[in-house]
Amino acid sequence: MIPPVFDExxxxxxxxxxxxxxxxxxxxxxxxxxxxxxxxxxxxxxIHDLPLDEFEKFKQNISTFFNLKPMASAAELxxxxxxxxxxxxxxxxxxxxxxxxxxIVELLAPPLxxxxxxxxxxxxxxxxxxxxxxASAYWxxxxxxxxxxxxxxxxxxxxxxxxxxxxxxxxxxNPKISHDLQKVFYLLEEFFxxxxxxxxxxxxPRDYLFSxxxxxxxxxxxxxxxxxxxxxxxxxxxxxxxxxxxxxxxDLLLKKYDLYSVETKxxxxxxxxxxPSIAEPTTDSIIGSFGTTAFDFKKGEILYNKxxxxxxxxxxxxxxxxxxxxIRYDNGPDIPKSLSFNLAPVGWKPQPKPVVSAAIKxxxxxxxxxxxxxxxxxxxxxxxxFKKVEQDINRGLCKIVD
Numbered sequence: 001m002i003p004p005v006f007d008e009x010x011x012x013x014x015x016x017x018x019x020x021x022x023x024x025x026x027x028x029x030x031x032x033x034x035x036x037x038x039x040x041x042x043x044x045x046x047i048h049d050l051p052l053d054e055f056e057k058f059k060q061n062i063s064t065f066f067n068l069k070p071m072a073s074a075a076e077l078x079x080x081x082x083x084x085x086x087x088x089x090x091x092x093x094x095x096x097x098x099x100x101x102x103x104i105v106e107l108l109a110p111p112l113x114x115x116x117x118x119x120x121x122x123x124x125x126x127x128x129x130x131x132x133x134x135a136s137a138y139w140x141x142x143x144x145x146x147x148x149x150x151x152x153x154x155x156x157x158x159x160x161x162x163x164x165x166x167x168x169x170x171x172x173x174n175p176k177i178s179h180d181l182q183k184v185f186y187l188l189e190e191f192f193x194x195x196x197x198x199x200x201x202x203x204x205p206r207d208y209l210f211s212x213x214x215x216x217x218x219x220x221x222x223x224x225x226x227x228x229x230x231x232x233x234x235x236x237x238x239x240x241x242x243x244x245x246x247x248x249x250x251d252l253l254l255k256k257y258d259l260y261s262v263e264t265k266x267x268x269x270x271x272x273x274x275x276p277s278i279a280e281p282t283t284d285s286i287i288g289s290f291g292t293t294a295f296d297f298k299k300g301e302i303l304y305n306k307x308x309x310x311x312x313x314x315x316x317x318x319x320x321x322x323x324x325x326x327i328r329y330d331n332g333p334d335i336p337k338s339l340s341f342n343l344a345p346v347g348w349k350p351q352p353k354p355v356v357s358a359a360i361k362x363x364x365x366x367x368x369x370x371x372x373x374x375x376x377x378x379x380x381x382x383x384x385x386f387k388k389v390e391q392d393i394n395r396g397l398c399k400i401v402d
Contacts, residue, residue: 002026007061011036015068015184030183036065037191040210044194048204055206062213069214070188074164074233075374075399078246079156081130081257082137083107087148087264098148100264100290100313104300107152107262109250117205119196120215120232120247127219128253129245130154135279136236136243143283146321147267151291154257162248162256163227165218167196167234169241196234197241219249230256240276254297262302263291263340264313266320286319287338288312294344305343312341373398 005013015033017026027033040062050058090106091098093114101107109115109126121127131137134151143149171190177183195210211234218229231248235241248256265285274282290312294303365371367387374380380401381389392398 004028004032007064008057009039009061011039012065014065015188018067021067025181027180027184030180030187033184033187037187040191041194044198045200045204045207047209048206050206055209059209059213062210063217066188066214066217068184068188069218070185070192071229072166072168074166077156077160077162077164077231077256078132078233081132081154081246082134083128083130083152083154084137084141084143085150085152086141086143087150088146098317100148100304100309101150101262102302102304104254104259104295104297104302107150107259107302108253117208117212118247119200119208119211119234119237119245120219122212122216125216125220126250127215127247128250129247130253131236132233132244132246133279135281136239136245138282139236139239139243139276140245142238142270143267145267145269145283148317148320149265149267151263151265152259153261153263154253155260157256157258160256162230162252164231164233164246165229167232168193169197169235197237199237215247219247242276243279259295261291261293263289265289266316268320285338286316288316288319288341289338290316290341290343292344293342294348303345303348305345308341309343312343372401374401 002017004017007013012028012032012035015028017028043058047055047058085101085107087101088098090101109128112124112126115121115126116123118127118129120129129140131140137151141149168189171193172186175182175186177186192211192214195214198207198211200207215232218232221228230252231246233244233246236243236245266289268284268286270283271281290309292302292304292309295301296303365386367385367390369386370383371386371389372380372382373384373389373393389398393400
């Protein structure tokens with residue numbers, strides 16, 4: 001066995017003491033790997049305070065250490081994604097007055113110069129963050145009173161595929177281990193769950209360093225390959241792991257997904273004492289909203305009946321910011337709580353409503369119904385209660401089969 005190489009902290013430099021991935025794997029001892037992971041845990045929530053020179057050295061230390069990474073692959077990409085854009089911030093950054101968004105690029109990742117450390121990216125990497133459901137999108141973006149937001153909805157293109165890594169919500173219980181490599185896998189799985197679930201203050205972006213570096217290595221692997229990771233599903237930290245997000249390379253989002261609608265909403269108030277287990281928005285908005293299903297992808301434009309859109313934006317903004325606060329009355333289940341207007345240009349042929357993939361059958365199931373599922377590695381389980389695998393299905397880890 002090759003003797004271990006130590007770093008400036010007197011700890012092992014790498015998980016596997018190899019110069020390249022073409023060599024026979026030479027794992028360092030389990031004890032030394034645990035020691036290094038615990039050392040890293042001591043920096044959770046403190047990295048942003050490091051002086052720049054120490055930060056750069058620490059960044060290199062992390063990149064060098066993780067020469068092995070555990071991976072669980074989604075059986076398929078999620079069928080639907082939701083992204084919320086904050087019109088106030090986007091248009092203020094462009095020096096424009098507040099309005100509805102008219103450019104498709106405004107729905108995607110920010111320009112490179114605004115891309116700092118994120119959960120799954122390092123600076124100057126454009127990664128689009130979406131939620132797998134609307135409630136999680138609200139929890140992640142936390143719109144505030146007075147905000148105007150745009151909700152973008154995406155549907156997976158027919159036949160679209162990608163290698164998508166999935167970060168589990170909880171570590172594997174009582175794993176069967178017969179080899180040191182398996183032990184390392186579960187040690188790293190636990191560490192990855194911790195760093196992807198680590199609460200980070202938005203004013204301290206460098207505290208994302210661990211998950212940002214590891215995600216960057218995966219999403220931007222320099223050697224092109226059919227097996228390269230193109231997206232990462234991870235638990236919603238803001239929603240206490242009750243929902244999920246996906247990080248996908250910005251240039252791939254519209255290659256893998258169809259943008260089928262946008263909706264402009266006007267935020268009135270933020271709800272208090274929220275329950276993350278309930279799939280509801282975190283804010284109240286005025287009763288009216290408007291959107292469109294019309295897009296010119298060649299020109300990158302969101303298309304509206306401009307006259308009507310201008311008129312409704314002014315009206316709804318006045319209702320949002322005027323002196324008389326909207327009061328909601330419960331008029332029963334048959335009375336809509338909100339009214340949304342499709343302001344696609346006159347004569348525009350509306351896009352067909354999205355059809356749920358045949359593989360996604362969970363909407364008609366009760367929690368105690370029995371289902372058969374197949375995981376990405378081909379393993380099948382028969383007769384499981386739906387509630388046992390519901391989250392795995394929603395996260396793309398497995399799919400229902402006959």
